[in-house]
Amino acid sequence: MREADVVVVGAGAAGLSLARRLTDPAGPGGPVPRVVVVxxxxxxxxxxxxxxxxxxxxxxxxxxxxxxxxxxLRVRGADGDRFEGDGYRYKMIRSADFLPAVTAELAGNGRVELVTASVTGVADGPGAARVDAVDAAGRTVSVRARWVFDSRPPRPLPPARTTLLQHFRGWFVRTEADRFEPGVAELMDFRTPQPRHGLSFAYVLPLTARQALVEYTEFSPRPLDDAGYRAALEHYTGRVRPLGAFAVTGTEQGVIPMTDARFPRQRGRRVFAIGAAGGATRPATGYTFAAVQRQAGAVAAACRAGRRPLPPPPHARRHLVMDAAWLRALDRGRIDGAEFFARLFRDNPLPRVLDFLDGRSTALGDLALGLRCPVGPMARSLAELPVLPRRARDVRPTPSPERRPDAPLS
Ligand SMILES: Cc1cc2nc3c(=O)[nH]c(=O)nc-3n(C[C@H](O)[C@H](O)[C@H](O)COP(=O)(O)OP(=O)(O)OC[C@H]3O[C@@H](n4cnc5c(N)ncnc54)[C@H](O)[C@@H]3O)c2cc1C
Known part of the structure; x- marks a missing residue:
């Protein structure tokens, strides 16, 4: 049985960010814990x-x-109207760069042990918690520690009043002529055909004048199948925003649950959930990474100060309530999702919207945003929340029957 101060389960965004902050020699005061990452x-x-x-x-x-x-940063409404602003820098990190770089950094840190094994069980205990895992050769690996932080993706998702999926496929493209504005990130272009249930938009991040990540995204009940994403991207790059001749040099695809489920951060006296598993994903946007970084900093500071390191709530309660009302209104078809976002960016200064979406806004700022939203449908959805039951939903990446390859996009 191995011994450690902390076991981090999962070396993804949350796990590695936490291990790094816990053992950073220049980090917060207090002794550096011995950390095992599995x-x-x-x-x-x-x-x-x-x-x-x-x-x-x-x-x-x-x-x-x-x-x-x-x-x-720019947002385009369904009619092509552009709303843009500055004041914030939008940044991209590739997991293929970040994860190996941080893993190498941790491998050179004498306080960290990296274990390659699949965790099969986490048990809480009064004096210590225990993590059991199985390595590639089938051997059992067990670690006893004071604290365990578990970032394994939750399956199934906890019960919720509303669960939609943010699902997307992106193409990294290289065009033959200059087609992009390198300094401008297009967060949402709503000129895409809208699905019957939910909303869709394109997301364009130019890397040079001829290279960009162009992503087709939906917030809807089910992912598309392969042909559905291909048709959507071909439509966008061919008709909505003609790119001319181009090559696809890479792809990115994903599904992020957008849910008002509760993700308990405390699973026992000594066992905590972090990252998406601990509710770090903002229900209305899917953004997670910034909250994960804030949480890692707070947990590392508590651990090194000798305090009980319960991860702080990743999002303010009022933001979760506002998101839950918005999800409900979108799911019930009470708001036009594309128009909602276009209006949010059109009627408010960009930093106010970004502060809200990142959970940094004040209650007064939120009120100002709220008053510029479609008040009726939002108020109705908000009023319903306390009486709606939370139900388990089987979220599987199955293609949407609403958008088969033979169904035209527009
Ligand atoms: C394609 C995609 C793009 C995204 N883009 C953004 C974005 O631009 N901005 C943003 O804010 N958010 C984004 N997200 C959402 C979120 O930031 C990511 O999902 C992020 O990776 C979540 O971090 P995490 O550590 O919670 O989960 P993960 O990064 O998924 O890490 C979980 C880790 O647990 C490990 N694991 C699984 N099972 C076991 C086991 N049995 N034992 C041990 N370890 C296990 C996995 O191998 C993995 O390393 C994106 C999500 C996806 C899917």
Whole structure:
């Protein structure tokens, strides 16, 4: 049986960010804990590569890992109207850069042990918690520790009043002529055909004048199938925003649950959930990475100060309530999702919207936003929340029957 102060289960965004903050020699005061990080060998349990985007004002602590950034942000309404602004820098980190770099950094830190094994059980205990895992050779690996932080993706999702999926496929494209504005990130272009249930938009992050990540995204009950995403991207790059001749140099695909489920951060006296498993995903947007970083900092500070390191709530309660009302209104078809977002960006200064979406806004700022929303449907959805039952939903990445390959997009 191995012994440690902390076991981190999962070496994804949350797990590695936490291990790094816990053992950073220049980190918060207090003794540096001995940390064991357990991550499965590459295979079905591993999270596929992805890009993480987030925004902050100017430089930040992760800039060494940032592969691209944009100082101007744009949203386009369904009619093509553009709303744009600055004040925030939108940054992109590739998991394929970040995870190996942080793993190498941790491997050189004498306080960290990296274990390649799949965790099969986590048990709480009065004096210590225990993590059991199985390595690639089938051997059992057990670690006893004071604290365990578990970032394994929750399956199934906890019961919720509303659960939609943010699902997307992106193409990294290289065009033959200049087609992009490198300093401008287009967060949402609502000129895409809207699905019957939910909303859709394109997301365009130019890397150069001829290279960009172009993503088709839906917030809806089910993912599309392969042909559905291909048709949506071909439609966008061919008709909505003609790119001319281009090559697809890479793809990114994902499904992020957008849910008002409760994700308990405390699973026992000594066992905590972090990352998406601990509710770090903002229900109305799917953004998670910035909340994960804030949480890692707070947990590391508590641990090193000798306090009980219960992760702080990743999002303010009022933001979760507002998101729950919005999800309900979208799910019930009470609001036009595309118009809602276009109006949010059209009627409010960009920093106010971004502060809200990142959970940094004040109650007064939120009120100002709320008053510019469609008040009737939002108020009705809000009023319903206390009486709606939370139900389990089987969220499987099955293609949407609403958008078969033979169904035209427009
Ligand atoms: C394609 C995609 C793009 C995204 N883009 C953004 C973005 O731009 N901005 C943003 O804010 N959010 C984004 N998200 C949402 C969120 O930031 C990511 O999902 C993020 O990776 C969540 O971090 P995590 O550590 O909670 O989960 P993960 O990064 O998925 O880490 C979970 C870890 O647990 C490990 N694991 C699984 N099973 C076991 C086991 N049995 N034992 C041990 N370890 C196990 C996995 O191997 C993995 O390393 C995106 C999500 C996806 C899917």
């Amino acid at each position: 991550e499965p060998p590459p295979g079905p349990l591993s999270s596929p590569p992805r890009t993480w985007c987030f925004w902050e004002r100017g430089p930040g602590p992760l800039d060494a890992h940032v592969c691209a950034h944009w100082d101007r």
